[in-house]
Amino acid sequence: LAKTTQPISMDSYEGQEVNITCSHNNIATNDYITWYQQFPSQGPRFIIQGYKTKVTNEVASLFIPADRKSSTLSLPRVSLSDTAVYYCLVGASLSGATNKLIFGTGTLLAVQP
Amino acid sequence: EAQVTQNPRYLITVTGKKLTVTCSQNMNHEYMSWYRQDPGLGLRQIYYSMNVEVTDKGDVPEGYKVSRKEKRNFPLILESPSPNQTSLYFCASSRTGNEAFFGQGTRLTVV
Numbered sequence: 001l002a003k004t005t006q007p008i009s010m011d012s013y014e015g016q017e018v019n020i021t022c023s024h025n026n027i028a029t030n031d032y033i034t035w036y037q038q039f040p041s042q043g044p045r046f047i048i049q050g051y052k053t054k055v056t057n058e059v060a061s062l063f064i065p066a067d068r069k070s071s072t073l074s075l076p077r078v079s080l081s082d083t084a085v086y087y088c089l090v091g092a093s094l095s096g097a098t099n100k101l102i103f104g105t106g107t108l109l110a111v112q113p
Numbered sequence: 114e115a116q117v118t119q120n121p122r123y124l125i126t127v128t129g130k131k132l133t134v135t136c137s138q139n140m141n142h143e144y145m146s147w148y149r150q151d152p153g154l155g156l157r158q159i160y161y162s163m164n165v166e167v168t169d170k171g172d173v174p175e176g177y178k179v180s181r182k183e184k185r186n187f188p189l190i191l192e193s194p195s196p197n198q199t200s201l202y203f204c205a206s207s208r209t210g211n212e213a214f215f216g217q218g219t220r221l222t223v224v
Binding site: 045 | 212213218
């Protein structure tokens with residue numbers, strides 16, 4: 001499973017766009033990129049998943065360059081409630097894949113007023 | 114409502130007293146897993162299961178047991194808990210490998 005590297009922490013202000021980049025140099029051909037959000041003392045929550053180019057949902061966008069060695073989670077106009085730890089995971093999402101999700105230590109995003 | 118339910122949410126126990134943390138999901142997911150979360154160490158996988166009667170070790174399986182007799186349930190068993198198993202535990206389930214749904218967590222303290 002590919003190892004991921006992401007910043008330990010980031011600071012932002014309400015209303016700003018936040019981009020969190022994750023590096024995954026050893027990503028395999030059938031690996032997907034998935035981001036989770038975790039609030040203190042709660043279980044992680046799935047945010048978004050993608051394979052290449054750009055994926056957007058009601059919460060975030062995920063940008064993946066052609067070489068797929070990195071990805072960027074983009075949170076538009078953050079609010080105080082977006083303060084959380086964000087995890088980038090890389091692994092196969094196809095039927096038959098294992099469920100060995102490796103979370104790492106994530107990025108603590110602190111949003112200030 | 115789709116959910117993963119863990120019980121209990123909080124538990125204080127003594128060293129050596131066997132305990133079970135239950136986990137149940139109502140989404141008919143094949144994959145289920147257990148994680149522990151400790152400060153500075155992130156989430157580490159203990160055990161996972163790809164389907165009924167199919168389980169495998171994660172990264173930190175020592176001191177834990179699991180079983181998967183039914184698709185919806187995946188209990189975590191600590192036969193002889195020790196203080197180093199004091200942690201926040203999460204159960205998760207998913208249909209495919211990556212999009213997992215997590216329970217609310219069980220905070221275990223072993224004294």
